[in-house]
Structure formats: C-alpha cells, structure tokens
Amino acid sequence: MVVASVLFGLMGYCVKLASSDFSPIELVLWRTLFGVALLGPLAAVRRARFRTPHWRAHLGRSLTGYLALLLNFYAIAHLPLATAVTLNYTSPLFLAVLSVVALRERLTTQATAALALGFAGVVLLLRPTFAADAWLAGVMGLGAGFLAGWAYLHVRELGRLGEPEWRTVFYFALVSSVGGLVLMAFNDWHPVNAHNVWPLAGIGLTATLAQLAMTRAYKVGRKMLAASLSYLTVVFSSLIGIFAWNDPLSPGLLGGMALIVVSGIVASRR
Template sequence: MMKPTEPALAAPDVPVSRWRLGSAWMVVAALFFGLMGLFVKLGAQHFSSTELVFWRTAFGTLTLGVAACWRRERFVTPHLRYHVQRGLIGYISLLLYFYAIAHLPLSTAVTLNYTSPLFLALLSVLVLRERLSARAVAALALGFVGVLLLLRPTLAGERWEAGLLGLGSGLLAGWSYLHVRELGRLGEPEWRVVFYFALISTVGGAVLMQFDRWHAVTATNVWLLLGLGLTATVAQLAMTRAYKVGRKLVAANLSYLTVVFSTLLGVLVWQDSLTLASFVAMTLIVISGILASRR
C-alpha cells in the first residue's frame, strides 16, 4: 500500500468544513486500504503474491493512464531516474507487504508495514543528514519497542520469515518515501509519481512472472482481482483528496485507522485473536508513527 509523505499543508484559513471533509476522506481511504488487505489475503488462496501485485498495479496503471490521457497530461518527465529508483524500491516493498499479508494475521502485517514513518525518520538522518528532535528520537525508540513486542511471538514460531519480510516492507516503504519527497521538491505532479510507480511495478511483475507460473483467472476468482484493484484505486484517490483539502497532520494521523479496520476485518473474517501484548505493541507503533510524522 503507497502513502504520500510530504503533501503541502492546508492553508491556515481553510474553512473548518473543508478540512473536516479532508478528515472524512482519510477515513474512507483507511477503510478501503483495510479492504484491500482483505482481498489480498483472500486472493492469496488462488494467486501468488507476485501475481497479486501485478494485477493491483496493472489496474492502477490502466486507470491512471486513461485519466491522464483524458486530461491531456504530459507523460514525459525530466526526472525519470528518480521515478525508476522509487518505483523499484516501492515495488519490492509492495511484494513483501503482500507476502506478509498472505502469511500473517492481517492486523500484524498491516502494522508492520505502517512502521514506514519510523524508518523514514531514521533514513532522513542516515541519508539526508537531518537532525531529529528529542520527540522524534523518543518516537523511534517507542516504535521499535512496539516492533519487538509484535514480532516476538512471530519470530518464536514458524512464521518468523513472514514477520521479517513484513518489517522489511515498512523499511523499503520509508526509503521509497525519500524519493517521493525529492520528486515533490522537484515539482513533479503527484499523478505522475503514482503513475510511474504503478507502471514500473507492473513491468517488474510481468518480468518476474516469466520465472513463475500464472494461475488461471476464472469466474470464481476474478472478483478477488477486481475487488483488489477497485479498493486500492478508491483508497489512493480518497487519500490524495484527503491531503489536498484537509490538514496534513490530521490526515496522517487518521491514516492509522487502517490498522484498526484491518484488525476488525481479521477478527470478523478469520476470527483472529488479539493478545494483550499484541494490542500494546500495535498501540505503541501507531503512537510512535504519529509522533514521528510530526517531527
């Protein structure tokens, strides 16, 4: 799942009704990102993670491409190198995320992916030489305590590999957002950033699938692919709208509702049990992510 990280702040004089609408759009986005995870987990019974990523990004490439052509947008970009770097890192992150969803409880996989703000803050120090405030340092420490608590039963069991890959999806997502931020500073339109990510991921999936076996798309499983593509697209559009008309920090904080919705879906559909330690760990990660996004 990809989240914009450096949208412009809403103007101070934005009417209250408008930024409340932005908050509502982020709630919609969080719900549909949770539903996307639902379709990924259900689809994993019929398709590999590589196939699911391919169909999800192919749907996005088609819809974004058609919309751009309708608006007569320009696809040519002077920053292709940044797009390729961001696309490859983001694609691998999405692969790991979908694999984690397929092999872990939905709430655990989603929470591990939502460690990306922590890794973004850490990478900003290591790569961009930025300085962190005391609050940001405390947020990182708090977040990684939560990660250890959440991964402890997974690492002790048979699904330790999926747990580490899920954490890796958060790391790579944070790294990908560094490129998103740089593209934003270069003045690259948001639609083009999302389009090239989807395009590069689709091409990457098509290449990888040459070394794997395609599973047949039938009348009994095509609804899973359509649901995956539709929920991901609606979530992306709603999130974009939320950041455009709402307040950045409010929208960023509300994005963590995806963890809540995913937990509820896991309980309702698969009867996932949530231990006290897991609940505490998820709470720590969410709080630390909110604090890290305010650095």
C-alpha cells in the same frame, strides 16, 4: 483519510482472500495493472504530459515501492491481517531514520523517544510471530515497512522537484507492472476464474480508490491530521481480521500495535 483507511483495510482483506489462488507477484501485478489501465487513459484524455526530466527519481521511487508491495502482500498472506498491516505502518519510523542518514536531518528528543518506543512495539509484535515459526513472514512485513519508508523519501524528493502526483502514481504502477511481467516470465501463471476474479478486482478497485482518497486528503486537509488518521487502517484491519478469520489479539499484540501507532504519529509530526 477515513475513507482511504477503510479501503486499504478492505484491500488487505482481498489480498488475503486471493492469496490462496495467486502468488504475491501475481497479486501485485494485477493491482498495478489496474492502476495503469485507469490512470493512463485518464491522463491521455486530459492531454497531460507523460514525459519527465526526473526519470531517475521516478525509477527509484517505483522500484522501492514495488519491492515494498511484494513484501507486504507476502506478509498479509502469511500473518494475521492486523499484524501484517501494522508492520507495514512502521514506514514513518524508517522514514525518520532514513531522513537522518540520507538527508542529514536532525531528530528532536521527542522524535528519538518515539522511534525507541516504536521499535519496542515491533519487538512485541514480532514475538508471537517468531514463536509460531513464522519468522520469515515477520521479517518480510518489517522489510515492507522499511522499503515503504524509503519510497516515501523518493516521493518527498519528487514533490520538491515539482512533479505532479498523478505522474508519480502512474510511473509507480507502470514500472511495477513491467517488473511483475518480467518476474512472471520465470513463474507459473494461475488461472483466473469466476471464483477468484472478485478478490483480484477488489484489490485493484480498493487500492486505486484508496490512493485517490488519500491524495485528496493530503491535498485539501491538514497534513499532520491526515497522517495521524491514516493509522485507522490498523484499526479497521484488526476488526476485519477478527470478524473474517477470528484472529486473536493478545495483550502483547495490542501493546505492540499501540506503541507503533503512537510512535508513528509522533515521528510524522517531527
């Protein structure tokens, strides 16, 4: 999970670099096409079964995950890297809320307090964003966290249905790629050249390797420990933002990030 966190931080770095040449729709498309090109042939060589009786659940997971990626990439392009990544990591908070609303689960007093602290951290984190008139990017980042939480709800459902992890990831990449191609029919393509091909390749490579490392961590390790260590992505993204773009980290930002990280860890342990 530590390796996955480093790779996700580097993915954010590549997204921010490539955002000057490509739209979020294009970036997500290249990222998901890489996943299809890698997972599809590997599954075919292993003679894995692509057919599934749970296509509705896959479609729901894929659509919410695709929209979450779009909003997340938009936020990364327009906000400091640490802020955008932290907003995306509000997903456990939204997952807890959605579990109550959709699955009628009950929250403990500890989990309820964690949610309150987490959303207080969101307010602290978004204050400078709204003050800098970057409110749209802030809302997009928070929307990415909400949709990612919704997507994880579908992932839990697919796990209970017995769907293999590779199939869930593959159909997410496939549906997202189709969605991206449809959207690009109404948008202009930006040329790929020797200068900007490297950030694109970096997005696909780091995202795919990070997914594999994260899947391995959850498979062989303790789930709650892996979920807690996943928040190292916020730390690595903060360091990258400082060294690459001199992103400032005020006490208010640090306080908001700390509240979101702590509350997310507690919420994932409920």
